[in-house]
Amino acid sequence: MQSKSIETLSTDLHAPLSKHEAYVESDRCYFCHDAPCITACPTGIDIPLFIRQINTDNPHGSAKTIFDENIFGGMCARVCPTETLCEQACVRTTAEDRPVKIGELQRYATDALMKTGMHPYTAASSSGKRVAVIGAGPAGLSCAHRLALNGHAVTVFDALPKPGGLNEYGIAAYKTVDNFAQREVEYILSIGGIDVMYGQSLGKDLSLSSLKQDYDAVFLGVGLGAVNESGLDGADAKGIEDAVEFIARLRQSPESSIQVGRNVIVIGGGMTAIDAAVQSKVLGAENVTVVYRRSQENMNASDFEQALAQTNGVLLKTQMQPKQLHVENGAISALEFDYTHSEGGALSTTGETTTMQCDHLLMAIGQTLAQQVSEFGLTLKSNRIDVDENQRTSDSKIWAGGDCASNGEDLTVAAVQAGKLAAESIHKALAGSNATSR
Ligand SMILES: Cc1cc2nc3c(=O)[nH]c(=O)nc-3n(C[C@H](O)[C@H](O)[C@H](O)COP(=O)(O)OP(=O)(O)OC[C@H]3O[C@@H](n4cnc5c(N)ncnc54)[C@H](O)[C@@H]3O)c2cc1C
Ligand code: SF4
The missing domain is CATH 3.50.50.60 (FAD/NAD(P)-binding domain)
Structure with missing residues (x-):
């Protein structure tokens, strides 16, 4: 057996862009009307807009554009397989040219705002509704953040002692150095209105039926535990x-x-x-x-x-x-x-x-769905929790998203989008069809 200090794993895969490099790279964007990269991003970030904001020396505004659609914009900038997502759709992808480095520009903007500690959102005044979110991974925390934004009180339960899901326990160290996963969770939670309970496992310490009684809605973002x-x-x-x-x-x-x-x-x-x-x-x-x-x-x-x-x-x-x-x-x-x-x-x-x-x-x-999750009594499809286009399960009070759901794609960015969609659907269900979302 060989061994080496873990420090050797902590070298950043891509060095962050400097201000000058970000300006030069942003200048390569054609700012297409109907930009194909927006549809290629699972969270639908307005990519030409955020790149233009970098180009006009407004990185904080750029980060806000990114976070409006994807509150995990910092992690996604580091781990998205951009060459098969947004960058693949870039019109500059030809044999003679190369796509704009969308992921690296996204990291430049989100890092700039996160460094200031300023959170661009505040929770709306209380709706009086309470939602339980199971799983503090990208799906669960994306859902929790959007619910808090709309004024719902959220309690997140996670079986493990730390939040972040696979951002903390799965993604390779060289993609997310300097404890970024934990810093990002702290940043997301700084919106307020979200309590997180650790060491609480659904199926062991908590039951779905009691959560349904105690909360107005439940979101399952439990990933694939087996x-x-x-x-x-x-x-x-x-x-x-x-x-x-x-x-x-x-x-x-x-x-x-x-x-x-x-x-x-x-x-x-x-x-x-x-x-x-x-x-x-x-x-x-x-x-x-x-x-x-x-x-x-x-x-x-x-x-x-x-x-x-x-x-x-x-x-x-x-x-x-x-x-x-x-x-x-x-x-x-x-x-x-x-x-x-x-x-x-x-x-x-x-x-x-x-x-x-x-x-x-x-x-x-x-990976596959944990046995205890498959025994919750919800309809399954291909051994994942069956959900409709709004992430609602066969039980009208329960939503699910991310890797554990039937439309999960085993990508961080897809889990973030599923959590966001579920939160919008829960908000509509709790606040009535006239509900406006922030
Ligand atoms: C090794 C590895 C590398 C990866 N690399 C990349 C990458 O580079 N880029 C990319 O886009 N994607 C990558 N992925 C996929 C990506 O990490 C997942 O798609 C994403 O994390 C799914 O998010 P999630 O919130 O659905 O689930 P998870 O991140 O798995 O989070 C689920 C959370 O639920 C909690 N939980 C589970 N069961 C219970 C329970 N019964 N009660 C309470 N809490 C519970 C868990 O503790 C965890 O915190 C990788 C995956 C792995 C395994
Ligand atoms: S890096 Fe990821 S989140 Fe950002 S635009 Fe590309 S696909 Fe979307």
Whole structure:
């Protein structure tokens, strides 16, 4: 096992833009009428407007434009896969040109306002209504903030001791340095009118029926609390762990040293797999290989993430799936793979196999709804909580959004939008159809 100080993980992926760089980059925007980037952003931020505000030396006004649609604009600027969202739609995306750096400009503006500590919103006068929000992740806190803005008293309950959800426990350290996740939560809560209760787990310490009695509405933003099983014999051997738990451990151990194997294999093809692999390499692993069962084009990780892995010395191997674990003295020593072949979406094995040495295996094969959430009695769709276009569940007093909901996209920005939409719908339901939203 190799180990290195966690400090080596805390180097910012992109250095923040200077004032001059932000001005030059903002000058590249054509300020399109009907700008396609606005529709490509799941939260619908008025991107040309905020870029123009940077260009006219008004970064605080620019941040307000961003926060009006996305109160997690600071985190999204750091973690959105912009190359598949807003920047992909930029009209400057041609072979000879490159898109405007929307994410980096968004970070420049939001950092500028957050640094002042000024919160651009105040809670409306009390509506007399109380809403319970379960989960202090991006979906829950986005919902809570919009509800407070409209004057509703909000209590957020979270099972863990810290707020932020996967912003705090999941996103790679190099994307969110300097304790940004906690600073952002403090900033969001500074609107007032939101109480947060930690160590309160729905299904254990709280019941849905009592919340329904005590509050006028309930929002569930509980994410995906369980992981998919590999189904391999010996999966409990030493050296095998879930990639999300590995990353959570890294994020929560600022002073200690984290152990990583010499030959690390990560199974999966999404952002979690790439984050776990890059962090293993930075921590000092000699060989890190991401193994994915389909082709490279099918990987959920974006081209940028894949390139990031490769430039950090991570090997990507595709069309291979785990067949058998080799365990010696209770610890993993090697992993045997089947080669695979895809045809018309169907995956089959070719009959050939290969074996790779491995002393640390990280499984990044997806998360799933926690068992206790699936037992709440709400209608499920593809094992997530079924919601309509307003994020309302099969129970008219309960809304849900983010990763746990049927329209969840496993992206921070999508969770923020779902929380915002749910808050608007709850506000309408509580204040009547003539309700105006701020
Ligand atoms: C390793 C990893 C890396 C990622 N990287 C990126 C990235 O770079 N960019 C990106 O856009 N997305 C990324 N994602 C996805 C993104 O983090 C999620 O889509 C987003 O956090 C979902 O927000 P959420 O609020 O729905 O859920 P979560 O962030 O999971 O928050 C759920 C909250 O609910 C609480 N909770 C759960 N169950 C209960 C209960 N029973 N009672 C009380 N509280 C409960 C949890 O403690 C948690 O605080 C990544 C995900 C992972 C796992
Ligand atoms: S929130 Fe994300 S997708 Fe939307 S404009 Fe900002 S960086 Fe782009």
